[in-house]
Amino acid sequence: MITGYKGESKDVKIPSKLRGKNVTQIDGSAFEDSDITSIEIGDKITYIGMSAFRGCKSLKTVKLGKSILNIDEGCFNDCTSLEAITLPKSLEKLGGSIFAGCTALKNVDLEDGGNFVIKDGVLLSADMKTLYFALPYAKLGNYTCPSEVETINPLAFFNCPTLTGFTFSDKVKSIPQGMFVLCTGLKELYIPDSVTQIGSVIITKSGVKTVTIPSSVKVIDKNAFIQSDGTNDKDLVIRAKAGSKAETFAKENSIKIEYTK
Incomplete structure (x- = not known):
């Protein structure tokens, strides 16, 4: 396993073997904030850890090996030259x-x-059942989730300012953590009847001011609608039916409520 880098070269090649042993993993944060400009990853590497190259602002060229199975969360975050x-x-x-x-x-x-496809600037599983994330350069506008999508990964639309509208697939049952964080162009959110659970911090630092929540939702994370300072947005309005979980949640958290029929 590669656990860190202290070399002087800015053009780095990770070999398939080191001291006679196969190199199969790059540890989390191994190259974080380094000034490397290129990385070539050997064909024995199967795993690249969380935030492995995070903050490598000079990193422009990445060549991934042919055996990689798993790239973990935030691997290339803030690689601003890539x-x-x-x-x-x-x-x-x-x-x-x-x-x-x-x-x-x-x-x-x-x-x-x-195992993956890219459609309309969004990366999905090849069978279209899992939505992983929008690509940073995607011009999303009013985005409609493919009808096959059943699962959406956490942080799927993190920092997507071009997203102005979102329509869920009617097969989605859960809204994941951080789904619309920093989506400043998104003003309203309509959650479909298929959804039963809402995760945490789904609209933090976004433009969302109105969330319509159906009675099908039975679980709402206590931090679902908090802002970066830990408080609920004083301008947020939850639209829901009387007697619903959403109504109870709004009242318990001093969030404005607008009743729907």
Whole structure:
């Protein structure tokens, strides 16, 4: 396992073997905030840890090995010089928000025959049942979730200011943690009848001022609508039916409520 980097070279190659042993993993935060400009990852590497290259602001070129199975959450966060990357077909699992803050990123390619697809600037599983995340350069506008989507990953639309509207698939049952954080262009949120659970901090630092919640929702995280200072948005309005879980939640948290029929 590669646990850190103290070398002077800014062009780094991670070998398949080191001191006679196979190198199969890059540990979380291993290269975090380093000044490397390129990284080439050997073909024995199967796992890249959480925030492994986070904050590598000079990192412009990344070549991923052909055996990578899992890239963990926030791996390339804030790599502000990264312009393009190709994800190998070996990849099976992706963490949330791996390209957040990659302001120069213009293209993410997928090798043919892999487990993922990109549609309308959003990365999904090949069967379209799981929505992973929107790409930083996506021009989302009023986005409609593909009808096949059943699961949405945490932080799926983190810092997507171009998102102005969102329509859920009627197969989605849970709103994940941090789904619309920093979506400043999103003003309203309509949750469908298929949803039964709402996770934490779903609209923190977003533009959302109205959330319509159906009676199907039975679980709402206590921090679902808190802002960065830990308080609920004083201008937020929850639209819900009398007697619903949403009504109870709004009253318990001093959130304005507008009743629906």
